[in-house]
Amino acid sequence: MATLQHYKCPDCLKSFDSDQRLFYSLLDFSKGKIKACQHCDAKLKFYLTFDFGLGVGKSESIVRDVFLPEKNSKRIWKENNNTVEFFPFLVFLEFNSELSVWLPYWHLVKEPGKTVLKYGQWAPNIDLDIFTELIKKASEKGYFANNSISAL
Numbered sequence: 001m002a003t004l005q006h007y008k009c010p011d012c013l014k015s016f017d018s019d020q021r022l023f024y025s026l027l028d029f030s031k032g033k034i035k036a037c038q039h040c041d042a043k044l045k046f047y048l049t050f051d052f053g054l055g056v057g058k059s060e061s062i063v064r065d066v067f068l069p070e071k072n073s074k075r076i077w078k079e080n081n082n083t084v085e086f087f088p089f090l091v092f093l094e095f096n097s098e099l100s101v102w103l104p105y106w107h108l109v110k111e112p113g114k115t116v117l118k119y120g121q122w123a124p125n126i127d128l129d130i131f132t133e134l135i136k137k138a139s140e141k142g143y144f145a146n147n148s149i150s151a152l
């Protein structure tokens with residue numbers, strides 16, 4: 001099952017389907033463009049529903065924050081006559097009062113005359129405490145403090 005998206009109003013509790021693909025919903029959210037309720041004008045909460053395997057099942061999470069890195073040569077490059085733009089998202093999710101991080105990514109390929117959006121499958125969704133532990137372990141070995149390989 002694909003990741004499903006919808007919006008819910010925290011005030012009047014009405015739900016709304018998204019009118020755009022997930023990529024564009026996340027992109028808007030990363031820019032602080034948060035939709036307003038069509039009935040009461042409150043800021044909507046953005047929900048994603050994942051259907052995990054291995055007995056975990058469906059989880060409806062609230063999107064808390066979405067980040068994208070700045071555009072640079074690692075994010076945009078040329079391939080033949082096409083321009084490829086990489087969108088590695090860092091998404092913070094809330095599920096049952098716990099936080100997790102989700103790392104979905106897309107490639108936007110601009111070909112002459114058309115633009116194709118390619119979704120990277122198998123994006124990890126990791127409990128925040130586990131993710132934090134990994135970042136902490138890597139930090140203790142010197143990663144993040146300095147981004148050059150020779151410093152490690």
Ligand SMILES: [Zn+2]
Binds near residue numbers: 009010014037
């Ligand atoms: Zn409302």
